[in-house]
Amino acid sequence: MATEPASSTAQLIDDLCGNFAVWAPELAAPPTPGAVLAGGCNHYLQILESPRQVWVARIARNALRTSEQRTLEASVHSEAAGAGIAPEVRYCDPRRGITIMEYLEPDDSDAESPEEIAKLFGKIHALPLQGEVLHSPDAFRRCRKDAAGDTALETLLQHGAEAIDRAVKFLEDHESSDLKMCHNDLLGANRLRSRGHLFALDWEYAASGDPFFDLAVCASQMTSNNARALLKAYLQREPMDEEKQRFAAQSLLYACVEACWYSANAAHGPETQASLDRLATHSHGDALL
Known part of the structure; x- marks a missing residue:
């Protein structure tokens, strides 16, 4: 409560x-x-x-x-x-x-599979495009500016600068032309199972954009196996090498955005520290890039 x-x-x-x-x-x-x-x-x-x-x-x-x-x-x-x-x-x-x-009454069981979440993404991305386009490199730059002065965050960003720069360059060089209407915050707290169906809540950050960023946001709370299963289920096939790279790059950029957002908007606590830990993991584990 x-x-x-x-x-x-x-x-x-x-x-x-x-x-x-x-x-x-x-x-x-x-x-x-x-x-x-x-x-x-x-x-x-x-x-x-x-x-x-x-x-x-x-x-x-x-x-x-x-x-x-x-x-x-x-x-x-x-x-x-x-x-x-x-x-x-x-x-x-x-x-x-x-x-x-x-008000949607939650079901007794809230278990979700990557395949079910992928189907929800498919329905979200079928919505008509609205608003300005969200580019994750630009979002990262804005959020980093907002979080200026956080020495712990800046230290992490500097340590991971090579991987981050590589991810930004990849996304800017391979800008997606397949824009979709994206939720951009489909974390566990914004998904609800009710009446046997999965619903998306809190559309505050919805914008047109790269669907792989949308997937990366959700996958940030998943194990690596479930993240791969999410991508495969969304594509309905094995991802190609460039798609794996895009997903990895967007995952790293989201980790940057998330850590900067918590730094600028929330008091230092468990969630803020968890976002820093995820950033450290992503910036040193970019094998797909």
């Missing part, structure tokens, strides 16, 4: 319940605020319940996201919901960073 909301967040929840006719006109009475859910660094999540329906109110904590970025997120999320791979959006106010969506 998350901590209790700040007064401003509590007021927003009260306003949403009081103005329920705007987003739930079928109700005869206001919904009741329920349990506070774990929402990560960027969002506050709380259940809103009525006798017959349950929703999740999500309130953005990241003040750096613009209204335009949140509008894009809502658009992609709605497309995904229409494709049956995301919860239905009931109400969205991009200016205030508020989204109300259906």
Whole structure:
């Protein structure tokens, strides 16, 4: 469970319940605020319940996201919901960073196979392209600038500079022309099994881009065997050498982006240290490059 909301967040929840006719006109009475859910660094999540329906109110904590970025997120999320791979959006106010969506009851078993996750990626990448293109080398440069001053991180990046430079050069020299709509944050916390199906949550970083970066983000939490199985299942064949190189390069770039993001956005703790450990492993284990 998350901590209790700040007064401003509590007021927003009260306003949403009081103005329920705007987003739930079928109700005869206001919904009741329920349990506070774990929402990560960027969002506050709380259940809103009525006798017959349950929703999740999500309130953005990241003040750096613009209204335009949140509008894009809502658009992609709605497309995904229409494709049956995301919860239905009931109400969205991009200016205030508020989204109300259906609550998906988790299944008793949340076991996933690389093959099942690959099928979810196939559905995500079939969504229509929207927004600007995300290039992982550019994302790394931006995140590194944001994390400037973190000596432990900079030491790791300098030690792995040869492998990182090689990965950046490969991706810039072999820029993918096969752009897809990507989630870009499909980690375990953003996948949910409900009603026997796998859903993708939190579309905040969705953008058009290289699907291999999308796969690399997810694979960062997998064993090497499962990561290879994910790539094979996604391609529905054995990957070619250039595809192996692309996947390895994107995996290293994501490790860089992740470590820089934690440095800039989160207090030093277990997750921050884990991201540094993953970066160290990737920057010294780039055999496929």
